[in-house]
Amino acid sequence: MIKTISTQTKGLHGTLFIPGDKSISHRALLFGAAAQGTTEIKGLLEGEDVLCTAEALRKLGARIEKNTNGLWFVTGTETFKKPDSILDMGNSGTGVRLLMGLLSSYPIQARLTGDSSLCSRPMKRITDPLTQTGAVFETTEGKLPIVMTGSEQDKPFEYTLPVASAQIKSAVLLSGLRRKSPTVVHEPIPCRDHTERMLKAFGADIAVEKDALGGNVITLHGGKRLTACPVVVPADISSAAFAIVAALITPDSEIVLPNIGINPLRTGILDVLLEMGADISFENKREIAGEPVADLRVRSSALKSVNVPAGKAPSMIDEYPILAVATAFADGKTRLNGLTELKVKESNRLQAIVDGLTRNGIEAEALPDDSIRIRGKGNNACGGGTIEAKLDHRIAMSFMVMGMASESPVVIDDVSSVATSFPDFISLMNNAGANIYDYRD
Ligand code: S3P
Numbered sequence: 001m002i003k004t005i006s007t008q009t010k011g012l013h014g015t016l017f018i019p020g021d022k023s024i025s026h027r028a029l030l031f032g033a034a035a036q037g038t039t040e041i042k043g044l045l046e047g048e049d050v051l052c053t054a055e056a057l058r059k060l061g062a063r064i065e066k067n068t069n070g071l072w073f074v075t076g077t078e079t080f081k082k083p084d085s086i087l088d089m090g091n092s093g094t095g096v097r098l099l100m101g102l103l104s105s106y107p108i109q110a111r112l113t114g115d116s117s118l119c120s121r122p123m124k125r126i127t128d129p130l131t132q133t134g135a136v137f138e139t140t141e142g143k144l145p146i147v148m149t150g151s152e153q154d155k156p157f158e159y160t161l162p163v164a165s166a167q168i169k170s171a172v173l174l175s176g177l178r179r180k181s182p183t184v185v186h187e188p189i190p191c192r193d194h195t196e197r198m199l200k201a202f203g204a205d206i207a208v209e210k211d212a213l214g215g216n217v218i219t220l221h222g223g224k225r226l227t228a229c230p231v232v233v234p235a236d237i238s239s240a241a242f243a244i245v246a247a248l249i250t251p252d253s254e255i256v257l258p259n260i261g262i263n264p265l266r267t268g269i270l271d272v273l274l275e276m277g278a279d280i281s282f283e284n285k286r287e288i289a290g291e292p293v294a295d296l297r298v299r300s301s302a303l304k305s306v307n308v309p310a311g312k313a314p315s316m317i318d319e320y321p322i323l324a325v326a327t328a329f330a331d332g333k334t335r336l337n338g339l340t341e342l343k344v345k346e347s348n349r350l351q352a353i354v355d356g357l358t359r360n361g362i363e364a365e366a367l368p369d370d371s372i373r374i375r376g377k378g379n380n381a382c383g384g385g386t387i388e389a390k391l392d393h394r395i396a397m398s399f400m401v402m403g404m405a406s407e408s409p410v411v412i413d414d415v416s417s418v419a420t421s422f423p424d425f426i427s428l429m430n431n432a433g434a435n436i437y438d439y440r441d
Helices: 022-034 048-059 093-103 124-132 166-175 194-201 237-249 268-275 310-315 317-328 340-344 349-359 393-405 416-420 425-432
Strands: 002-007 013-015 038-042 063-066 072-075 109-113 136-140 143-149 157-160 183-187 205-210 216-221 254-261 279-288 291-299 331-336 363-366 372-377 410-412 435-440
Touching: 002 393, 013 425, 022 038, 022 048, 022 063, 022 072, 022 093, 022 166, 022 194, 048 063, 048 093, 048 416, 093 109, 093 124, 093 143, 093 166, 124 136, 124 157, 124 166, 157 166, 166 183, 166 194, 166 216, 194 205, 237 254, 237 268, 237 279, 237 291, 237 317, 237 393, 237 425, 268 279, 268 310, 268 317, 310 317, 317 331, 317 340, 317 349, 317 372, 317 393, 340 349, 349 363, 349 372, 349 393, 393 410, 393 416, 393 425, 393 435, 425 435
Parallel strands: 013 254, 157 183
Antiparallel strands: 002 410, 002 435, 038 072, 063 072, 109 143, 136 143, 183 216, 205 216, 254 291, 279 291, 331 372, 363 372
16 A cells, blocks of 8 residues: 655755645636636646536536646536536535535536545535525435536525535525525625635626624625636645645745735634744735735744634634644644534544644644644654545645654655645645655555
């Protein structure tokens, strides 16, 4: 069996080009596929998750091509056609959930599935609201595989998000694109707003207002087709987080990460790392195609422990595994609160974080209120464990980063999932100074 080992690194250096944002890449393909005209996409993430979405949209009638300069072109279809075969969305919750939202207003039948990780994740959070718009779903006990039939029912639809989830918010908004009647989403706790920003750029009539309690009310008036619009995808802050933490915890490191998306609803990880004492500077702040970006310079830093309140979770939901690794190297006790949603990610990340840290000699405990307590060592006296990645790219990458700064190497049983979001992770990190390699066990 091939395993992957990450051993201690002397220092990370250079300019690392992080791949395109996964959330924005999915949306660019999905919206382009429904829009009138051809959408040009620069910087699309060519990870397996996004490529699965592209393949599904082709089966539904969109034309999607890449030219020799690396630009992608999506020519939309007026109405999606019934796909000849099942739509396999691979590992991607975003792909399948947003696609269900988009398809729910077309009167066609589609079958959807995914890999074993995706087939174990809850889908009722999407099928429940979409059922209220007239779409019909046959699920497998609330999960994939699903057979769905969309509906052209045109009644106003108002929905309050039961959890802070951009995937639910987006699925509901996309269901409203063809309805003339308004779609109103109440979002008590704001979460990533790439859908709202990009729908506006594609000509949708969408407005976001603050409510009295700090949440948002999003109103979409559908009934007209989206118009193709060029998209420039910033580098993914969620992928950048692995390189950032690697440089912070590996002594004698200094790296630059150009073009990182710093949408304020995604940058919780940077706030927390700065609070821990991280040396991260923002250079060349600018806006590209409706999203704020900056070049980040990161230097090794002595980190302090931290108490992260539950309210921070929506702005850094994918970054807890790598944050947990950072806190293992920080001095003192850390507490990460409000992590219930981590249990339904690509794996049960709450458990995976605790297991992974424990196997590598760090005291970590999951508490009954779905928080995690970690006792950081303040030095590199950890590592030596083997991680079961369970098809979870972020768990695999987090513990490879742990190995870079640990006294003893860290082994990952299977890193294949990394291809879903960051296909060149290992070569990029090795070029910067890491020692990550495969071996036969
Ligand atoms: C995403 C939303 C988040 C995040 C996921 C991408 C999106 O999921 O974890 O990686 O692109 O909308 P939830 O909506 O379940 O919080």
